[in-house]
Amino acid sequence: MTNTPQAPIGSGFHAKSTAMEAIEGIDLTGKTAIVTGGYSGIGTETVRALASAGAEVIVPARRPEAAHEELEHLPGSIGVAEMDLADIGSVRAFADSFLATGKPLHLLINNAGVMACPEARVGPGWERQFGTNHMGHFALANALLPALKKADGARVIALSSTAHIRGDVLWDDPHFRETPYDKWRAYAQSKSANALFARQADQLWQGDGIRVFAVHPGGIFTPLQRHLPEEEIVAMGWKNADGTIPEQVRARFKTPEQGASTTVWAATSPQLDGMGGVYCENGDIARAATPDSPPWEDAREWIQDDAKAARLWEMSEEMLAEIA
Numbered sequence: 001m002t003n004t005p006q007a008p009i010g011s012g013f014h015a016k017s018t019a020m021e022a023i024e025g026i027d028l029t030g031k032t033a034i035v036t037g038g039y040s041g042i043g044t045e046t047v048r049a050l051a052s053a054g055a056e057v058i059v060p061a062r063r064p065e066a067a068h069e070e071l072e073h074l075p076g077s078i079g080v081a082e083m084d085l086a087d088i089g090s091v092r093a094f095a096d097s098f099l100a101t102g103k104p105l106h107l108l109i110n111n112a113g114v115m116a117c118p119e120a121r122v123g124p125g126w127e128r129q130f131g132t133n134h135m136g137h138f139a140l141a142n143a144l145l146p147a148l149k150k151a152d153g154a155r156v157i158a159l160s161s162t163a164h165i166r167g168d169v170l171w172d173d174p175h176f177r178e179t180p181y182d183k184w185r186a187y188a189q190s191k192s193a194n195a196l197f198a199r200q201a202d203q204l205w206q207g208d209g210i211r212v213f214a215v216h217p218g219g220i221f222t223p224l225q226r227h228l229p230e231e232e233i234v235a236m237g238w239k240n241a242d243g244t245i246p247e248q249v250r251a252r253f254k255t256p257e258q259g260a261s262t263t264v265w266a267a268t269s270p271q272l273d274g275m276g277g278v279y280c281e282n283g284d285i286a287r288a289a290t291p292d293s294p295p296w297e298d299a300r301e302w303i304q305d306d307a308k309a310a311r312l313w314e315m316s317e318e319m320l321a322e323i324a
Contacts, residue, residue: 007287010284013265017261018258022265023264028050029054032056033057035057037112040070045257046263047071048074055107058081060083085112107154109156110156112136116186130190133194148208157214160214160216162297164194167185167192168308169189169196171315199306201313211275213272214278214303216279
C-alpha cells in the first residue's frame, strides 16, 4: 500500500491553534472515543473537545477517582473506567469490558505517558517508559481492534514527541538490561516506538478502514514533567532560576489547549481522509527532516522507516506473548 508523504498539506492550522478551533464544524454525534490519560494536561483538553462535538468519550484511568474529579464538571457524555497501561492484564480486562458492549470504536487516542522517570520495571521486566508508553498502548490497540473494525472509518492517534529526535529504538537492548539506563534515551526510544507503531498499524489496518497517525503535541508544561527536578528544568533552559519562564520558551511552548489541537485535528479532520501512517505536529503533517531541520521539529528518518516499523511490530508481538 502507498504511504502518505511525510509533508505538510497546508491545513490552515498552526502551532498556536487550539483544540476547540480544530474541532469547529466537526459533528461526532453517535461516535465513541477512548482517550488514555484523558484526565490530565492535554488529555483533558482532548476529552473536552471531542465531547463538545457530541462524542461519547471513555477515559481509562490508573486513578479513576482522580479522573472523576477532573472530568465531572465537563459537559457531554464522558465516562471513566479503570485501567493501568503498565499492567497488561489490566489493559486486556478494560478492552474485554469495552468489547462486551458491542459498540464500534471510532476514535482511539493513545495519549497517556510517562517521561524521564527513574529506572523502573513493569510487566515481565520491561523498562517502564517503553513498557507503558509503547507496550501498554500496543496491547490496548490490538485488543480493541474488533471494535475499531466495526466503525466506519476509525482513526487511532499515537502520541509521540519531538523527543524521538534523541534516538531510535535500542533494537538489541530496549529494556536497558545491558545498556546503562538513561532516562532521556529511554523516553526517546518510547516516542520513536509510538511513531513506528502508527506507521505499521496504518499499513496493517487501512484495509479495514482504520487510519493511524502519530502526533507530537508540542512543548507544554503539564504533569508529564513530574519526574523532573526543578534544577534540571532550569538547567535545560525551560525556566529561570527564580521560577519564571524565559521569553523564548514562552514563545515556543504551548498551553494545554493548544497542545491538544494536533491530536484533535488528526483524529477528526476530513483533510486527512485517505491518509495515514505519518507523524504530525503544529496542526499539520510534519516535514521530513533535512540536515537544516531545527532540533525540535520535523520527522527524523528512523520513524519513517517501513522495515523498522515492521520489526518493532514483530518484536512487540513477541514481548506480549511473554504474558499469558
